[in-house]
Amino acid sequence: MLVSRRQFLKQLGISTGLLISSTLGPRVFGLQQTPIKIGGTLPLTGVFSATGIWVERGYRYWAQEINSRGGLLGRPVELLIYDDASSVDKAISLLERAITVDKVNLLAGGYPGTAAAAQMAIAEKYKMVYVSMGGHMKSFLQGFKYSFGAPPLMGEWWYLGVFDWMATLLPGDRPRKAAAATVNNLVGIAVRDSMYEGLKRLGIQLVMDELYDLPLPSADPFVAKAKALGADMFISNSFFDDGVLTIRSMRAQGYNPKIILQGVGTLIPEWATQLGKDGDYIFSGTAMHHKLPFPGVKEVGEAAKRLYNVPVPPQYFLFGYAWLQALQRGVEGAGSLDQDAIANYLRTHVIETIAGRLTFDEKGLPPPYNFAIQVLKGEPELIWPPAVATASPVYPKPPWGG
């Protein structure tokens, strides 16, 4: 069919315009493409919110940063993080909503371990990659193909670093008897497993092994019991509130063991800002720290300090950033949003994140590792392994208030 010259030029102009915009569009016109939606839930209110909000802030900083560099696969990322109010039930239903209603392209990991463990099953059901802290070892033994701990927060590895350091002490200097009080939930039980292995390895007798439910009404009974039994090592496998109650009870009863291990309370800024000197000299473990010698950690930590006016970069800000960064590496490596391709890439390659170089086994876990920390002058310092240490450990524990 013959067309007029005018019509031909018009069609030529339109075709050329389409060709130019499709190849140069993202650079010439900015990130105008459909954003990649990343969905998830976090405890932004409720009992776990003190930590949850820091994970969210880490997520948002990652998103802001990647968008400023051109996005993921050339597309901007958009976060859709629901508040699960620290409820596992809500974490499950809201994640499912993000997948089925909001049709997100990628998933962001939840917190704490109980929520993450539950969400791993949802991610597996919908065959979507799920990068998170995980829900401790049990959650990774379910044969899931799409879940990765990057880095994982593994209770079973929690005290690996501390006990490795303690193994360097002369046998005569080590504590002889340990007393433990553990919060009776998934996290506490997992951390307790780490303790059993370490005590056995060092030949330290466990004279007290109490469990308690939250909220902890009083730490006085088991602290008094530990003191009566002559335990010179106390292991408080606790969160913040119950950890504080335990520390205060120990001080009030004049019980000052040679060494105190604490679960996860020491990782949040409030441990130092609220507890003051009583929070010093307490040992714990971590999979992430702002002073680790990994590329990008320092910059992300400084950003957290600057943005939120805190003296020390919160660990969970770094965790949040690391989890999405690991997901980013998988997407970039796969070159697509295909979930199987992303999972396959993560399983077969080394990825670089602010949490270090990570590889994953068939369970979705890196090889076991954990760094020992001790709170010194209000700051959690790395004390083991020596390659990353930022301070020398103080042992035995000085008197309270000292």
Next chain:
Amino acid sequence: MNFFLQVMISGLLLGTTYALLGVGFSLIWGVARVLNITHAIFAVLAAYAAYWPMKLYNLDPFLILLGIIPLFFLLGVLLYEGPIRLLERRTPNLELSSLVLTFGLAYALENMMAYLWSPGPRLLNTPYTGHSLSLLGIYFPLTQVYSFLLSVVTIVAIYLFLYHTHLGKAVRAVWQDRDGAVLSGVNLHSVTAITYGVAIASAGVAGVAMALIYAFNPAIHLGWLIYIFLVVIMGGVGSMLGAGVAGLFTGLVINLSVLFIPFAWSNLLLFSGLLLLLFIRPRGLLQR
């Protein structure tokens, strides 16, 4: 022996604080037939009211209480005059409706506090925090001692008000026989408003007493509410003495159970005891 005495004393000191938490809740339930779920969140609000002046201006919580008590009395009156009275006119089942209303109010207040002050935990760090008195090898943590004294003084004050003042007798009359009290010339509206004021003021004191011992955050009210219900139901609704006895019993069971059973079973023991009590005395220990 020292171990036994230490845990027993600690249990008694702690139990009195639980009793104080329960007294005001029991008062409103007994007098106004309202299940005031906001009781615990008001206690948390009082903890923040003590925290900020201490943090910003180094004011001791006991000094701040002089302002908290009248302020929270007023808040209690406003709670009654506002949402509760509106509800009273609209529902035939005040007990159930008030449960729902105050539940919603409690969550609203929780979220308001989380928004204003962040959901992170706070601690009242006073000059006496972490210090103890020591007597014959038994330690008396000062924060628990002060919390105990505060609780005892407040409970005694409420008792004296109820049993030795004209207004207090009117409150008791309404609790015992609402219609009879009205027929006797008691102004139901004023008496109920004052009851709310006294109850929420006591929640304010309880909040400070609890904050001396525990870390707190906006969401903690649900955990405190468990102990409130335990103490009130065990002691008998409306019974001050019952709340006191139940509080002490709770503190003792929690602490002493570690001598005989794993500590993780202390709640099981406590609530099993409550169930058994309710089979034997459904009205609680001391409610007549």
